[in-house]
Amino acid sequence: MSRRVAIGFVTILIVGLIWLMVTSVFGVIPSGRFPSPAETWSALIHVSGRGYGGGDLLLHAYNSLRLVVMGFVFAIITGVPLGLLMGWSRRAEALINPVFLIIRPIPPLAWIPLAILWLGLGDAAKILVIWFAAFVPSVINTFAGVRNIDRPVIEAAYMLGMPRMRFVTEVLVPGASPMMFTGLRLSLQASWTTLVAAELVGAFYGLGRVLNVAQQDLYPGMILVGMGAVAILGWATTRALGMAEARVMSWNTAALAAKG
Amino acid sequence: MNKRISFRQSVLLGFGGLILFIGLWHGLAISGLVPRVFLPSPLEVYDRFTTLMERRFAGATLLGHMLASFERFAYGFILAAVVGIPLGLLMGWYRLLDEIVSPLFDALRFVAPIAWVPFAALWFGTGIGGPIMIIFAGAFPPCVINAYRGAKFVDPRLIEAANMLGTPSHRVIREVLVPSSVPSIISGLRVSAGLGWQSLVGAELIVASAGVGYLMVQGQANISTTTVMSGMVAIGLVGLALDSSLRLAERVILRKRGLEN
Amino acid sequence: MGVIQFKNVGKVFGPKESGFVALKDINLEIADKEFVAIVGPSGCGKTTCLRLVAGFDNPTDGAVMVDGTPIKRPGPNRAVVFQQFALFPWKSVYDNIDIGLRNLSVPKAERQSRIAAILNLMNLEPYAEHFPHQLSGGMQQRVAIARAYVLDPDVLLMDEPFGALDAQTRVVMQEELVRLARKNPRTVLFITHAVEEAVYLADRVVIMTRAPGRIKEVLDIASIRKAEDWDSHEKIEDVMDLESFVHLRTQIWRSLREEKADQHA
Numbered sequence: 001m002s003r004r005v006a007i008g009f010v011t012i013l014i015v016g017l018i019w020l021m022v023t024s025v026f027g028v029i030p031s032g033r034f035p036s037p038a039e040t041w042s043a044l045i046h047v048s049g050r051g052y053g054g055g056d057l058l059l060h061a062y063n064s065l066r067l068v069v070m071g072f073v074f075a076i077i078t079g080v081p082l083g084l085l086m087g088w089s090r091r092a093e094a095l096i097n098p099v100f101l102i103i104r105p106i107p108p109l110a111w112i113p114l115a116i117l118w119l120g121l122g123d124a125a126k127i128l129v130i131w132f133a134a135f136v137p138s139v140i141n142t143f144a145g146v147r148n149i150d151r152p153v154i155e156a157a158y159m160l161g162m163p164r165m166r167f168v169t170e171v172l173v174p175g176a177s178p179m180m181f182t183g184l185r186l187s188l189q190a191s192w193t194t195l196v197a198a199e200l201v202g203a204f205y206g207l208g209r210v211l212n213v214a215q216q217d218l219y220p221g222m223i224l225v226g227m228g229a230v231a232i233l234g235w236a237t238t239r240a241l242g243m244a245e246a247r248v249m250s251w252n253t254a255a256l257a258a259k260g
Numbered sequence: 261m262n263k264r265i266s267f268r269q270s271v272l273l274g275f276g277g278l279i280l281f282i283g284l285w286h287g288l289a290i291s292g293l294v295p296r297v298f299l300p301s302p303l304e305v306y307d308r309f310t311t312l313m314e315r316r317f318a319g320a321t322l323l324g325h326m327l328a329s330f331e332r333f334a335y336g337f338i339l340a341a342v343v344g345i346p347l348g349l350l351m352g353w354y355r356l357l358d359e360i361v362s363p364l365f366d367a368l369r370f371v372a373p374i375a376w377v378p379f380a381a382l383w384f385g386t387g388i389g390g391p392i393m394i395i396f397a398g399a400f401p402p403c404v405i406n407a408y409r410g411a412k413f414v415d416p417r418l419i420e421a422a423n424m425l426g427t428p429s430h431r432v433i434r435e436v437l438v439p440s441s442v443p444s445i446i447s448g449l450r451v452s453a454g455l456g457w458q459s460l461v462g463a464e465l466i467v468a469s470a471g472v473g474y475l476m477v478q479g480q481a482n483i484s485t486t487t488v489m490s491g492m493v494a495i496g497l498v499g500l501a502l503d504s505s506l507r508l509a510e511r512v513i514l515r516k517r518g519l520e521n
Numbered sequence: 522m523g524v525i526q527f528k529n530v531g532k533v534f535g536p537k538e539s540g541f542v543a544l545k546d547i548n549l550e551i552a553d554k555e556f557v558a559i560v561g562p563s564g565c566g567k568t569t570c571l572r573l574v575a576g577f578d579n580p581t582d583g584a585v586m587v588d589g590t591p592i593k594r595p596g597p598n599r600a601v602v603f604q605q606f607a608l609f610p611w612k613s614v615y616d617n618i619d620i621g622l623r624n625l626s627v628p629k630a631e632r633q634s635r636i637a638a639i640l641n642l643m644n645l646e647p648y649a650e651h652f653p654h655q656l657s658g659g660m661q662q663r664v665a666i667a668r669a670y671v672l673d674p675d676v677l678l679m680d681e682p683f684g685a686l687d688a689q690t691r692v693v694m695q696e697e698l699v700r701l702a703r704k705n706p707r708t709v710l711f712i713t714h715a716v717e718e719a720v721y722l723a724d725r726v727v728i729m730t731r732a733p734g735r736i737k738e739v740l741d742i743a744s745i746r747k748a749e750d751w752d753s754h755e756k757i758e759d760v761m762d763l764e765s766f767v768h769l770r771t772q773i774w775r776s777l778r779e780e781k782a783d784q785h786a
Contacts, residue, residue, distance in 0.1 A: 008363035
C-alpha cells in the first residue's frame with residue numbers, strides 16, 4: 001500500500017473518530033445540529049426499510065439516477081453535435097455564438113423556477129433543467145475539442161479525399177474526443193448538482209426530496225444519509241463515465257497518463 | 261477547419277443570429293401558440309425588468325434584491341478565498357499536508373454544494389449564514405485546487421536557481437513560490453466566483469427571505485413569468501459583470517508578467 | 522501522369538495591396554516522375570509552393586496546374602507527407618494506411634494486398650496493429666510515407682518530411698527514400714532547408730530567394746549524378762564524399778549565403 005493511500009486511510013479513520021467523540025461521547029455538538037454516527041446509521045436503516053419522504057432509499061435513489069441519466073443523455077445528444085458543428089463551421093459559430101453568450105451567464109439553477117412554472121413539479125421540469133445544465137459544457141468543450149485538432153491532421157484528411165460523413169465520424173469525433181470527454185464529465189457534475197437543487201425546491205420523489213423533508217423534520221441523521229447517497233451515486237456515475245472514456249480513448253497517451 | 265471568415269462577416273452573422281433568436285421568441289409569444297402567461301414577449305420582460313428596478317416586489321426592488329444577493333456572495337467568496345488559497349498553497353508545498361487533507365477533499369468532492377442547504381437551513385434558518393455557507397461550499401474547492409496546482413507545479417528550475425543563489429527559505433516562499441503561483445490562483449478565483457454565484461442562486465431558491473433567487477421563487481408562486489425572467493436576466497447580468505472583471509484582472513496580471521498568450 | 526506547372530504564380534497573404542507577399546513570378550515546370558527539391562532561407566515561400574500544388578492554398582496570381590488542369594483543392598492524386606507526420610492518432614498503422622484507399626472505393630481484397638505490399642516495402646509489417654503513440658518519430662514518418670505511397674499518387678509532396686527527426690534517423694530515411702524513389706518513381710516535390718539532403722535526393726534543385734520568394738537558380742543534379750554514377754555507392758556517406766557532390770553542395774550554399782547576407786544588410 002503506498003504511503004499516500006496509507007495516510008489517507010489514517011486520516012479518514014481519525015476524522016471518523018473525532019466525529020464519534022465530538023457527537024456521541026462528549027456531546028460537544030448537540031444532536032440537533034449534527035448527527036452522531038449512531039444516529040446516521042439509524043436514519044439509514046429507517047429510510048432503507050420503512051421508507052421516508054414517500055418511499056424507501058432504493059426508490060428515491062432510482063428516481064434521482066433516472067432523471068440524471070435522462071437529462072444527461074439528452075444533453076449530450078444535442079450538445080455534442082452542436083459543438084461539432086460550431087467547431088467545424090466558422091459560419092455556424094458566428095451565427096450561434098451571440099445567443100450562447102447571452103444564455104450562458106444564467107446559471108442552470110436559475111432556470112428552475114421557470115421550469116416549474118412551465119412544467120410543474122414533476123419529472124419533466126427537472127429533466128429540462130438538467131438538460132440545460134449539462135448542455136452548455138458539452139457544447140463548449142466539444143467545440144474546443146474540434147478546434148484543438150492539429151491542423152496538419154485535418155489537412156491530411158482533406159488530402160486523402162475523405163467524404164463528408166466519414167470525415168465527421170472518423171476524424172472530427174475521435175479528434176475532439178479528449179476535450180469532449182472533459183465536457184462530459186463537467187456535464188455529469190452539473191447534472192447532479194441541478195437535480196439535487198431541483199428536487200430540493202420541490203419534488204415527489206428523489207434524494208433531494210429526502211433532504212428537503214429531513215430538513216423540515218429537523219432530522220439531521222437523514223440529511224447526512226441523503227448527502228451520502230448523492231455523493232455515492234455521483235461517484236459511481238463518474239466512474240462509469242471514466243471507464244467508457246478509457247475504453248474509447250485507449251490511443252490517447254495523455255488521457256491514460258492522467259488516469260494513472 | 262473551414263476557412264476563416266472575415267471579421268465583417270462574423271459580426272453580420274452574429275447580429276443575424278441574435279435578431280433571429282429574439283424574433284422567433286417574440287413571434288412565438290405573440291402568435292398565441294403558447295399561452296401568454298407562460299411565454300411573455302421580450303418587450304414585456306424588458307418592461308417588467310425596468311418596473312421592478314423601481315417598484316418593490318417580495319420585499320424590495322430588483323436592485324435591492326441584487327445588492328442583497330451580491331453582499332452574501334461577497335462574504336462567502338472572500339471567506340473561501342482567504343481560507344482556500346493559503347490552504348492550497350501550503351498543500352502544494354508540504355507533501356504531508358497534501359496527503360492528510362487530500363483524501364478528505366476527494367471524499368467531499370462529490371457532494372454538490374447545494375446538498376449542504378438542508379444543514380445550512382438547520383443551522384442558520386433563513387439568516388445570512390446559510391447562503392454564505394453554501395457559497396463557501398461552492399467557491400472553496402476551486403480556490404484550493406488552483407492554489408495547490410500553482411504551488412505544486414512551480415518550475416523546479418526556478419527553485420534550484422534560487423537555492424543556488426543562496427536564498428533563505430522564507431524569501432524563496434515570498435519571492436519565488438508565491439509569485440509563480442499567482443496566475444493559477446487568479447484563474448481559480450474566476451472559476452470560484454462563477455461557482456460561488458451559482459451556488460448562491462441555488463441557495464436563495466430554497467432558503468432565503470431576500471435576494472434575486474427569492475424574488476424568482478415568489479414570482480413563480482405568483483405565476484408571474486415576467487418576474488421570473490427578469491430575475492434570470494438580473495442574475496445573468498451580475499454573473500457576467502463578475503466574470504468580465506475577473507477576466508480583466510487576470511489579463512492585466514498576466515500581461516504584467518509577459519505570460520499572456 | 523504527374524506534370525506540375527507554375528505559370529506566373531504569385532501569392533499574397535492578407536489584403537492584396539498590403540498583405541505579406543510570399544511568392545512572386547514563380548515559373549517552374551516539373552516533368553513526370555522528376556524529383557525536384559526546393560531549398561531556400563526561412564520564409565522564402567518554399568512551403569507555400571508545396572501547399573499550392575497540394576491545394577491547401579490557392580494562388581493570388583497566375584495558375585498552378587497538374588497535367589494541364591488548374592489545382593483547386595486537395596486530393597489523393599497529390600499525396601502529402603507532412604513534417605509533423607499528421608497520422609490519425611486514434612487509428613492503427615494499418616487503418617491509417619487503409620483509409621485513403623477506402624476513400625477511393627478500392628475493393629477490400631485489393632486494399633489488403635496493396636497495404637501488405639507497402640508494409641513490406643517500408644519494413645512496417647510487425648507494426649501493423651500498433652498505434653502512432655507507440656512508434657518512434659522515424660517509424661511514424663515511414664507510416665506517413667506509406668500512407669501517401671499506397672495511393673499510387675501522380676505527385677508526391679513532401680514538406681520537410683525529415684525535419685522533425687534526429688540526425689541519425691534522418692540519414693536512414695534519406696537512404697530509404699532514394700531506394701523507394703528509384704524502385705517506384707513518380708513526380709516528387711520535396712521541400713527542405715538541408716542542402717545535402719536536396720543534392721542527395723533530387724534530380725533538380727530549385728533555390729529560392731528570401732521573401733518575396735522568387736526562383737533564384739535551378740541546378741541540374743541528375744546529369745551529374747548519372748555521369749559520376751552516384752548510385753553505385755550504397756552508403757550515403759560515400760556519395761557525400763564525392764567531389765562532384767561536394768561541388769554542387771558548395772555551389773548551393775554560396776547561393777543561399779548571399780540571400781542570408783542580404784537579409785542582414
